[in-house]
Amino acid sequence: MREVAVIGVGMSQWGELWRSSLRDLFVDAALAAVKDAGVDVKKIDSLVVGCMTSGLFTGQEHLGALMADYLGVKGIPATRVESACASGGVAFRTGFLEVASGMSDLVLVGGVEKMTDVSADQATRALSAASDFAYEAYNGITFPALYAMIARSHMERYGTTREQLALVAVKNHENALKNPKAQYHLKLSVEGVLKSVLVADPLRLMDCSPLTDGAAAAVLCPLEKAKKGAKRWVKVAGIGQATDTIALSSRPDPTWFEATSLAAQRAMRMAGVKPSGIDFAEVHDCFTIAEICAIEALGFCKPGEGGRFTEEGHTALGGSKPINTSGGLKAKGHPVGASGVAQIVELVEQLRGEAGDRKVKGARRGLAQNMGGTCGSAVVSILEKV
Amino acid sequence: MQPQEFWREIPQRYRLEASKCLKCGAVFFPPRRRCAACGHEKFALTRLPREGKVTTFSVIRQGGGDMIRISPYAVCLVELEGGVKIAAQLVDVEPEAIKTGMPVRLEFRKIRETGDAGVICYGYKAVPA
Amino acid sequence: MKNVKVGIVGYGSYIPRNRIKVEEIAKVWGADAPSYRRGLMLQEKSVPSWDQDTATMSVEAARRALQRCKVSPQDIGAVYVGSESHPYAVKPTGTIVAEAIGAVPHCHTADLEFACKAGSEGMFIASQQVRAGSFPYALAIGADTSQGAPGDALEYSAAAGAAAFILGRDQILAELLETHAYMTDTPDFWRREHMFYPKHGGRFTGEEAYFRHLLTCSREIMEKSGRKPKDFAYAVFHQPNGKFPYRAGEMLGFEKEQIDTGCLVPKLGNTYSGASPLGLSAVLDAAKPGDIILMVSYGSGAGSDGFIWKATSLLSKVQGLAPKTWDQINKDPRYLDYGSYAKHRGKIRMNEGD
Known part of the structure; x- marks a missing residue:
C-alpha cells in the first residue's frame, strides 16, 4: 500500500x-x-x-x-x-x-x-433516514430525541451536567468566531444555551447543529x-472505519460510541500513535452530547469524564487537547455529507499553519472523527505534518 | 406511508414477534435472519413480554408532520422483561412525571396516519404500568 | 341446541385515561352545566387521545379478556367488533384485532354497526355461533370513540371505551340463560355517509325510541325466562345519560341498587357500542356466584338486545386478573381543558402536510 x-x-x-x-x-x-x-x-x-x-x-x-x-x-x-x-x-x-x-x-x-x-419537517424526515427508520423514525423518534436520550443516560450515569453540555456549544462558537468560513459568527454564553428553546429535553436548540x-x-x-x-x-498517517447497530436500543450502553472507538483504534494502530499523541481533533458534534461521547470513545479522556474534561478547559483552543477549532458542526455548520471532508480541511489548514487566530501551536498531528446517525458508522482519520 | 411498508412489519408492531436463536438463545427484535451473537441461521418465533422499565427518555417539544397533533410527546428506550430493549413513545403520563427506571407496559396504539385518506399505522407505545 | 351451555369465559374492558368535565364543555358554549349534572346526571366523560381509536381500545380490551381465561387466541374462531366509529369507512376493524391478539388466520371476522347496539349484537351472534358448535370460542367487542357535534347536547356525553367478551362452552364465568331481540325501524339518531357528526331527533329519541324498545325487550325477556326484577342481582341498561337507565329501571320495577354497579355513564359518559357491554363488565367485576344479571342494550334506528346471565363460581377466581372497570374509571384520570380535548379529538383544523 x-x-x-x-x-x-x-x-x-x-x-x-x-x-x-x-x-x-x-x-x-x-x-x-x-x-x-x-x-x-x-x-x-x-x-x-x-x-x-x-x-x-x-x-x-x-x-x-x-x-x-x-x-x-x-x-x-x-x-x-x-x-x-x-x-x-x-x-x-x-x-x-x-x-x-x-x-x-x-x-x-x-x-x-x-x-x-x-421544509423543516421534510428535513427532519430526511435526516431520520439515518436512524433505524422502521423502528425509530416510524415511532416518531427524531434525531434530537435520540441524542437527548444519550444525553440523559450520560447525565444520570456519570453526573454530567447541563452546563457541561452547554460549554461544548460555547467553546465551538468561540472557535467559529475565528473561522471566516463558519456559518455562525455568534458568541454564545452558557446562560444563552440554557435559555434557548427546548427541542427534546434535556437538549435545547443551542445544543443542536444547524441545517x-x-x-x-x-x-x-x-x-x-x-x-x-x-x-x-x-500525510494521511492513519485511517479507520467501523460500524455499530444503527438502532440505539440495540446497544448495551447508549453513551458509548463503539464504532468511533473501533475506528480510532484502527486509525491509531496504523499511524502508530496513542490518544496522547494527537495534538488536536475535529469531532462530530452534531449535538453537544455527541462531542462529549466522541472524546471519550477516542480515548482523550475516560468514559464518563467528557463533561468534566470539557469544563476543565482541556478541549478549548489553548487547552491540552483542542477539539473542534473550526467551530465544529455546531458553529461551522453541518451540511451532513460535507462535514467529514470539512474536518479534513481544518486538519490540513492547522497542520500547514494556516489556521490564523485559531491556530493550534506546534500542531503536528490532528485527528478527524466523523460519524453517521447515532454512531452506527464512524470514520477516524489521522493527518500528520511531515 | 404505503400500506405494504407498514403491513410487512405487522407481526412485530402488533404482537412484538421476535426471533430466538435456536443455538445460543439470543433474542432479536425485530427478527433477524442471522444471529448476531453466534452466527446461527435457525430461529424460533417468540413474543416479547409487554412489561419493562424505562432506561432513558426525552420529551419532543414540537414534533414535525402529523406529530404536531400529539406534541409535546415523550419517547423512551424500554428494557423489556427478559432484557430485549426497544424504542417507543411513552404516553398517558405527564412529562414531569417520567423517571428513568419507571415500570411501563406496551399498549396497542395508533402510531401515524398517512394524511386523512391514507392507511392508519398501528403499533406499540409505552404507558405507565 | 338450546340445552348446550354457553357463556362468557373471559372478559376485559379498556377506558382511556383522559377526561373532560361537563363544566369545561359548558363554559365554552355558554351552556348550563348544572342542568347536565342534575338533569342528565353527567359529571365527566372519557376522551380518547389522538392515538386511541376503536381498534386500539378493542385490542386492549381483548387482551384483558384473554388474561382472565386460559383460551389460546388460536382457538378463537370468530372476532366481532361492534362500533359506530370504526377507524375506516371501508376496511375492517376486526382484522386488526384478530391480528393483534394472534387469532389469525383461521378466524371469522365481522364489523358490526347499529348505533349503540353494535357491541351487544356481536355478543348475540358470538354466543349463537358457539352454541351451534361453529367455533370453540368467539370474541365479541363493543367499542366506540364517538363524537358529538361541538355544542350539541351529545358533546357532553359522547365518550370512549371498549369491552370484550370471549364466549365459549367450558370454564364459563357467566352462563347465558336467555337472549331476546326487539326492533323496529325508528330513525331517532343517524349519521349519513361522509358526515363527521351524527344528527338526532331531539326529544323524539326518548319515549318512542329508547324507552319503547328497551322496556319492551326487557319485559319480554323476563317473561320468556319466567323471571321478575327481584330475581336479578344486577340490571344493566343502555346508558346514553345517567337519567335514562334509572328511569327505565324504575318503570320495570328495579331498585336503584340493582342498577348502580352497571351504570357507568355519570363518570364515564356514553361509550355507545361500548356502553351496556362496559356496564356488564363492571357487574362481572363485582358479581358473586349464582347472581343473575339482566343486560339490555339499545341502539338507535332502533332496537334492543336482551341477555340474562348467571355468574358461576369460577368468576370470583378471575375478577382480579385484569384491571376492573370501575377502577379504570376512578384511577388517576387526567382532566383536559377544552383546547386539549379539541386537539385530541381532531376538532381543530390543521395545516396540510408537505
Missing part, C-alpha cells in the same frame, strides 16, 4: 444559500481544492462524492456522474458514497484507498449537502509524488 498525502483542500461558502444549488456547491469546493493543490483539474484520475441524501433533500441522485460533468471532467470514474452523516469521512477513506492501492494517482474527494430546499448548505473537497495523491511535485502536503 502506498502512503497518501493531501495536497489541497477547499470549501464552498457555507450557510443558508438560497442562490446555490447542490452542483454549484460541489463545484465551488472542488475547484477551490484543485486550485489549492495547484494541479490541473483535467489531471484528476477519479472523483469520490460523499453525500447523505440528496435524493430526499433535492430529488437528485447519481451524483458521481453529475459532479464529474459539472466539474468539466466527464469520462473519469466517479463514485458517490453514503454513510449518513459520515458520508464525507467515508468518501475520504474511499479516495485514500484508491490512491493507496495504486489504482489512481490523483483523486478528488468531495462532500456535499444541500439541505434548505425542503447547512455546503461542500468541502480535498485532493489526494501518493506521498512520494507529493514530495516531488506538490507545493505542500500533509
Whole structure:
C-alpha cells in the first residue's frame, strides 16, 4: 500500500444559500481544492462524492456522474458514497484507498449537502433516514430525541451536567468566531444555551447543529509524488472505519460510541500513535452530547469524564487537547455529507499553519472523527505534518 | 406511508414477534435472519413480554408532520422483561412525571396516519404500568 | 341446541385515561352545566387521545379478556367488533384485532354497526355461533370513540371505551340463560355517509325510541325466562345519560341498587357500542356466584338486545386478573381543558402536510 498525502483542500461558502444549488456547491469546493493543490483539474484520475441524501433533500441522485460533468471532467470514474452523516469521512477513506492501492494517482474527494430546499419537517424526515427508520423514525423518534436520550443516560450515569453540555456549544462558537468560513459568527454564553428553546429535553436548540448548505473537497495523491511535485502536503498517517447497530436500543450502553472507538483504534494502530499523541481533533458534534461521547470513545479522556474534561478547559483552543477549532458542526455548520471532508480541511489548514487566530501551536498531528446517525458508522482519520 | 411498508412489519408492531436463536438463545427484535451473537441461521418465533422499565427518555417539544397533533410527546428506550430493549413513545403520563427506571407496559396504539385518506399505522407505545 | 351451555369465559374492558368535565364543555358554549349534572346526571366523560381509536381500545380490551381465561387466541374462531366509529369507512376493524391478539388466520371476522347496539349484537351472534358448535370460542367487542357535534347536547356525553367478551362452552364465568331481540325501524339518531357528526331527533329519541324498545325487550325477556326484577342481582341498561337507565329501571320495577354497579355513564359518559357491554363488565367485576344479571342494550334506528346471565363460581377466581372497570374509571384520570380535548379529538383544523 502506498502512503497518501493531501495536497489541497477547499470549501464552498457555507450557510443558508438560497442562490446555490447542490452542483454549484460541489463545484465551488472542488475547484477551490484543485486550485489549492495547484494541479490541473483535467489531471484528476477519479472523483469520490460523499453525500447523505440528496435524493430526499433535492430529488437528485447519481451524483458521481453529475459532479464529474459539472466539474468539466466527464469520462473519469466517479463514485458517490453514503454513510449518513459520515458520508464525507467515508468518501475520504474511499479516495485514500484508491490512491493507496495504486489504482489512481490523483483523486478528488468531495462532500456535499444541500439541505434548505425542503421544509423543516421534510428535513427532519430526511435526516431520520439515518436512524433505524422502521423502528425509530416510524415511532416518531427524531434525531434530537435520540441524542437527548444519550444525553440523559450520560447525565444520570456519570453526573454530567447541563452546563457541561452547554460549554461544548460555547467553546465551538468561540472557535467559529475565528473561522471566516463558519456559518455562525455568534458568541454564545452558557446562560444563552440554557435559555434557548427546548427541542427534546434535556437538549435545547443551542445544543443542536444547524441545517447547512455546503461542500468541502480535498485532493489526494501518493506521498512520494507529493514530495516531488506538490507545493505542500500533509500525510494521511492513519485511517479507520467501523460500524455499530444503527438502532440505539440495540446497544448495551447508549453513551458509548463503539464504532468511533473501533475506528480510532484502527486509525491509531496504523499511524502508530496513542490518544496522547494527537495534538488536536475535529469531532462530530452534531449535538453537544455527541462531542462529549466522541472524546471519550477516542480515548482523550475516560468514559464518563467528557463533561468534566470539557469544563476543565482541556478541549478549548489553548487547552491540552483542542477539539473542534473550526467551530465544529455546531458553529461551522453541518451540511451532513460535507462535514467529514470539512474536518479534513481544518486538519490540513492547522497542520500547514494556516489556521490564523485559531491556530493550534506546534500542531503536528490532528485527528478527524466523523460519524453517521447515532454512531452506527464512524470514520477516524489521522493527518500528520511531515 | 404505503400500506405494504407498514403491513410487512405487522407481526412485530402488533404482537412484538421476535426471533430466538435456536443455538445460543439470543433474542432479536425485530427478527433477524442471522444471529448476531453466534452466527446461527435457525430461529424460533417468540413474543416479547409487554412489561419493562424505562432506561432513558426525552420529551419532543414540537414534533414535525402529523406529530404536531400529539406534541409535546415523550419517547423512551424500554428494557423489556427478559432484557430485549426497544424504542417507543411513552404516553398517558405527564412529562414531569417520567423517571428513568419507571415500570411501563406496551399498549396497542395508533402510531401515524398517512394524511386523512391514507392507511392508519398501528403499533406499540409505552404507558405507565 | 338450546340445552348446550354457553357463556362468557373471559372478559376485559379498556377506558382511556383522559377526561373532560361537563363544566369545561359548558363554559365554552355558554351552556348550563348544572342542568347536565342534575338533569342528565353527567359529571365527566372519557376522551380518547389522538392515538386511541376503536381498534386500539378493542385490542386492549381483548387482551384483558384473554388474561382472565386460559383460551389460546388460536382457538378463537370468530372476532366481532361492534362500533359506530370504526377507524375506516371501508376496511375492517376486526382484522386488526384478530391480528393483534394472534387469532389469525383461521378466524371469522365481522364489523358490526347499529348505533349503540353494535357491541351487544356481536355478543348475540358470538354466543349463537358457539352454541351451534361453529367455533370453540368467539370474541365479541363493543367499542366506540364517538363524537358529538361541538355544542350539541351529545358533546357532553359522547365518550370512549371498549369491552370484550370471549364466549365459549367450558370454564364459563357467566352462563347465558336467555337472549331476546326487539326492533323496529325508528330513525331517532343517524349519521349519513361522509358526515363527521351524527344528527338526532331531539326529544323524539326518548319515549318512542329508547324507552319503547328497551322496556319492551326487557319485559319480554323476563317473561320468556319466567323471571321478575327481584330475581336479578344486577340490571344493566343502555346508558346514553345517567337519567335514562334509572328511569327505565324504575318503570320495570328495579331498585336503584340493582342498577348502580352497571351504570357507568355519570363518570364515564356514553361509550355507545361500548356502553351496556362496559356496564356488564363492571357487574362481572363485582358479581358473586349464582347472581343473575339482566343486560339490555339499545341502539338507535332502533332496537334492543336482551341477555340474562348467571355468574358461576369460577368468576370470583378471575375478577382480579385484569384491571376492573370501575377502577379504570376512578384511577388517576387526567382532566383536559377544552383546547386539549379539541386537539385530541381532531376538532381543530390543521395545516396540510408537505
